[in-house]
Amino acid sequence: MNKATEKNFEHAPVLLVEVLEALNIKPDGVYVDGTFGRGGHARAILEKLGPTGQLIGLDKDPQAIKAGEALVKQDERFSIERGSFTMLQTVIRNRGLEGRVDGLLLDLGVSSPQLDDPSRGFSFINDGPLDMRMDNENGLSAAKWIASAREREISQVLFDFGEERYGKRIARAICRAREEQEITTTLQLAKIISDANPSHEKHKHPATRSFQAIRIFLNKELDEVSSVLEQSMSVLAKGGRLAVISFHSLEDRIAKRFIRKQVKGDDLPRHLPVTVDALNQKFKSIGKAIRAGEEELSVNPRARSATLRVAEKL
Ligand SMILES: C[S@@+](CC[C@H](N)C(=O)[O-])C[C@H]1O[C@@H](n2cnc3c(N)ncnc32)[C@H](O)[C@@H]1O
Numbered sequence: 001m002n003k004a005t006e007k008n009f010e011h012a013p014v015l016l017v018e019v020l021e022a023l024n025i026k027p028d029g030v031y032v033d034g035t036f037g038r039g040g041h042a043r044a045i046l047e048k049l050g051p052t053g054q055l056i057g058l059d060k061d062p063q064a065i066k067a068g069e070a071l072v073k074q075d076e077r078f079s080i081e082r083g084s085f086t087m088l089q090t091v092i093r094n095r096g097l098e099g100r101v102d103g104l105l106l107d108l109g110v111s112s113p114q115l116d117d118p119s120r121g122f123s124f125i126n127d128g129p130l131d132m133r134m135d136n137e138n139g140l141s142a143a144k145w146i147a148s149a150r151e152r153e154i155s156q157v158l159f160d161f162g163e164e165r166y167g168k169r170i171a172r173a174i175c176r177a178r179e180e181q182e183i184t185t186t187l188q189l190a191k192i193i194s195d196a197n198p199s200h201e202k203h204k205h206p207a208t209r210s211f212q213a214i215r216i217f218l219n220k221e222l223d224e225v226s227s228v229l230e231q232s233m234s235v236l237a238k239g240g241r242l243a244v245i246s247f248h249s250l251e252d253r254i255a256k257r258f259i260r261k262q263v264k265g266d267d268l269p270r271h272l273p274v275t276v277d278a279l280n281q282k283f284k285s286i287g288k289a290i291r292a293g294e295e296e297l298s299v300n301p302r303a304r305s306a307t308l309r310v311a312e313k314l
Contacts, residue, residue, distance in 0.1 A: 009113035013040030014303040015245060018290050019105060020044055022243040022310040028052045029102035032092070032235070034085035034228060035059060036068050037111040045105070046075055053077055056095070058085050060135040063113065084135075086224050089231040101235045108225060109247045110134065110215065112302065122215060124190035124207040130183060132215045142214050143184050151175045161222070161250065162213025170196045170210055186211075212248065225251060229258040233282050236313040242283070247305045252289075259285055259311045283311040 013019070019041055023031065027050030033042045036057035045055055057068050057080040068080035081091055085106065092098055114120050114134065121131030121142060130143035146154075151171045158167030173196030174183070183189050190207040197206040216222060232242050242259075246252040265279030287310060292303035 009117050011038040011040055011112040012300045012302070013037075013044065014107070014300060014306045015290060015292055015296070015308050016041065016044055018308055019107075019243055019245070020048060022286065022290075022308065023103035023105060023241050025049065026053070026102055030097055030100055030237075031055045031103045031105070032088065032101055033057045033105045033107075034088060035105070035107045036064050036080060037061075037107065038064065038067050038113060039071050041105055041107060042068075042071065042078065045103075046078060049077055051077070054079070056081070056091065058083065058088070058091065060084050061111070061114065062135065062137055064111065084224055086227045086231070088228050089235060092235045098235055100237050101240055102237055103241045103243065104232050104236060105243050105245075106225070106228060107245045108251050109221070118186070121186055122211070123186055124193075124205055124211050127185050127187040130186050130189055132211075132218055134219050140218060142189075142218060143182075145214070145218060146174060146183050146189065147178060157217045158210050158213045160213070161216040162209035162211075163250075164209040164213060166197050166199060167210075167213075169198070172196070216250070222250060222254060225254050226258070229255065233262070233313070238313055240313040241286070242311045242313070243308060244310075245306050245308045247307075252307045252309070255309045256289070259283060259309055262311070281314055284314055286310040286312050 023045065025031070025045060025048040029049070031045055033045065033055060036042055036059040042055060042057055049055065055078050057078065059065055059068065060083055065080060065082045071078050072080055092101060110122060115122050118126040118128030120136065121128045130141065130146065132142040133139050154174055155167040155171035158164040158170055164170065170193050173192050177183060177192045183192070193207040193210045200206065236242065244255040246255055262282040263285050265281035268274050268278065290308040292306055296303050
């Protein structure tokens with residue numbers, strides 16, 4: 001890949017100022033970036049850290065890991081591990097850092113390079129092989145899943161993960177089309193979906209919801225977010241910060257409910273007089289949900305759907 005092409009696949013970190021503030025960075029602290037991507041947030045965190053601070057990055061995307069390994073060579077305070085952020089607790093335990101992490105950042109979903117590089121198969125605008133795996137060296141590609149899934153399963157996925165109300169119609173169209181010809185490219189699938197989708201949502205390509213749904217399903221995105229949030233409780237130190245950026249309502253709902261539940265503590269019978277300790281509260285919420293301001297939106301339209309939620313470990 002030449003320099004010019006690489007440049008097109010850069011990722012602008014969203015809500016950068018707000019994330020740094022949310023993490024409340026201590027120069028000698030231990031931080032985890034669970035979604036390294038191209039390291040936009042990571043580099044800014046490193047700038048705030050002193051010589052004894054450390055940052056551990058995770059990502060399941062081999063190209064993100066390559067970018068991370070280049071940063072490891074430049075900065076000895078940084079290290080990176082390849083894999084899902086669901087291995088958070090194991091990674092932290094293996095390093096003897098359980099209960100000692102001062103901040104965990106999760107900038108969820110796909111990166112701009114994943115979306116913009118047609119060869120990754122996420123794009124319904126530019127043609128590429130129908131893939132959609134964040135870790136494109138393991139697991140089932142979208143093409144393989146589309147070729148073998150039952151119509152009912154497809155419509156369920158479109159409904160559950162894309163809130164696509166025409167999921168049944170679209171699933172039927174996909175199953176009919178695959179009988180005629182194997183569906184192997186993103187534009188082939190985008191056209192089948194667009195032709196079958198009677199709704200025209202403003203500013204939304206008719207395949208947006210379906211592509212989002214298939215991507216979330218194949219990458220097990222929602223289950224993995226729930227798992228890493230649960231794990232955050234044992235890795236974070238007292239006073240440690242959790243910062244979660246989500247890009248759609250399904251993801252944001254999980255973060256919002258998790259924080260609300262841990263702020264509230266255990267469900268105890270209402271009539272019992274209880275002490276605060278007995279409630280077993282794990283987090284306190286820091287501020288309200290944060291959205292990008294006009295200034296950021298004017299330079300990075302992808303920040304439009306971003307919501308940052310912040311909590312502090314008690
Ligand atoms: C929005 S991007 C993060 C961009 C990053 N903050 C930056 O500034 O460059 C999301 C990244 O998280 C990774 N990712 C998403 N879900 C993941 C998971 N369950 N485990 C590990 N990495 C994941 C994706 O591969 C992608 O590189």
